[in-house]
Amino acid sequence: MENAVVINGLTKEYKDFKLGELNTAIPRGFATALIGANGAGKTTLIDILCGVTGRTSGETVYFGDMTDIDSDALRNRIGYCSAANYFPLDWKLTTIADSMEIGFDNFDRAKFGLLCKRFKVGEKTGKKSKSLVKMSDGNRMRTYLAAVLARDTDLLVLDEPGSSLDPLARDMLCDMFREYLSERDGERTILFSTHNIADMEFATDYAIFMAEGRIVEQGFVEDLKQKYILVHGDAEYAEKARPFMLSQSGGRSGFEGIALAENAEMLSAFDTAIETPTLQQLSIGILRKAEEDE
């Protein structure tokens, strides 16, 4: 499998936080989700990958042979967007288009207009468009997404794109992910971060779970769903089952958690119900385990 980005020994040290050392890869042709709690290092990793933030050490290789994130050739191929404050707040749609046109070689003004229409931002009244400061958080995010999707890129990197969107817009975002990937079948890649994977489950192919600046698990979603099982059981067996579980939670009536699939037989001896976990359930289990390990 080809990779869009390969990360070798990447670290970033702050006074109170350390990212890495990270060694991983983002598969080409898929949508990869960075999943983790706030403060897990998702944004720092994304910022480093996009040239927003410098690194302390390590190397990143893009598209097989590009390593200099400061080069224009690479910058033109990456479409990056943050959730908050991506553009100055006094900007309007036209200001954004003017700026993006200078900032990148592949910004398509007409496409930006179409995407704004599709996302239903701007020109509602037919009057001059509003500045970002007068928009709701959700509309601001839609505008950012329209701007970044109006560029013809090979790698889309979005920091928390779904968090301020309403359910309908989030569904539209998932559609746009699939559209982006299918437009040039197998060549384009998406990396996005989220702390709420539920609504993005059906647009996620590969998942990287982060906690405390480290990667705690990663893999293709379908493989992870085979590697782990979701276990429900009666409270009386909670303690007996615990050694075979990765993480579990529960109350007086029963417990729930995830376990490795290889422990399925053991666990079924405790009268448990075993299912394939959803990505959301997997995330909770894996992140809870990471928290307990701390």
Add this chain to the structure above:
Amino acid sequence: MKIYQNSSEPIYKQIAAQLREEILTGKLRGGDPLPSIRGLAQDLKISVITTMKAYEELSEEGLVTASKGKGYFVNAQDQRMLVEQHMRQVEKNLTDAIHSARIAGIGLEEVENTLEMLWEIDEE
């Protein structure tokens, strides 16, 4: 194609089952291309990896072949194998019917009569 997102049957299995049926019934013929992986994912509103897994399963069964850079194509189906596949389906359905009959205490003769009657109705 119909997908149940909340079914206990994994989505990739649902896709594989439906494509398998289309191939075995001859709706998709040898040499026909399958929809592009990312195109189908887009149409079905599911992730790319799920579609890919469905295609890989069909590929392992020998029903389709991946052609590098061009996508997946349906393999020419062996006529004898096709008949065999259908026979297995018939056997499975008849077994279901037998089970139902036993539960209700319906005898073999009556089942045979019903089968004959239904056969005729279907021919018309």
Add this chain to the structure above:
Amino acid sequence: MNNRITLSKAMKLYNGRSMPELILKMSLLSMGVYALMLAFIFLIGLAGGDDSVTVRSEMAGSLMADSFFMISAGLINIIMAQMTYEKHMPGGKFFRTVKGGFDTYKKASTAICISRVAIAAIITAFASLLHISGIVPMKYGIVTTVTVFVLVLVAMCICNFLSMRLSSTVSFFFALIIYFVIGIAAVIILEVTGGTPGIVQLVPAVTTAVLLPVSHNMLMKVYKEKRWN
């Protein structure tokens, strides 16, 4: 290095406005502030029962117009000093991902620096014209406008040096103090010399001509090392 983005384009990328557009708008704003303050005091004078001739001669005798000019020139200059595009500010992350990267940032910053000088020059010329034509007489006239212009540049230099060591928020705080002190200094210089131009204007004028570009370049270097990434 990206040589296709001009200073003016870099500014449009960062600011949404091209260099001529920004200079024009900010100059108009600066002149507007000056005109408003003058109009206000003129109306107060008239309301007090004086006729326009008296009000004008009172202005000519006091540092009224001189200090209004100082305020309007300094105000716009210090406002524009806030265009630093820090990473945590709106747009900060976007700017760090565009073509040219820091090179484009440097171009935009240089364009702003040049614009600030140009705007100061324009309001200086505007106030000088108003004085020469007799519409708004100042106590020390052209000496005031030139002195203030030179001192604004001095303030820019000092702030450049300070920004090398301080964060944008802290340096803004210090900038307020510096511009205030410079303003007082201007008044003292004018009153002590009695409005005779001399070495007090010449020395800072020559020094800033050298130090402004030097300090700007030094600041850019420091910024790249410490704050860009």
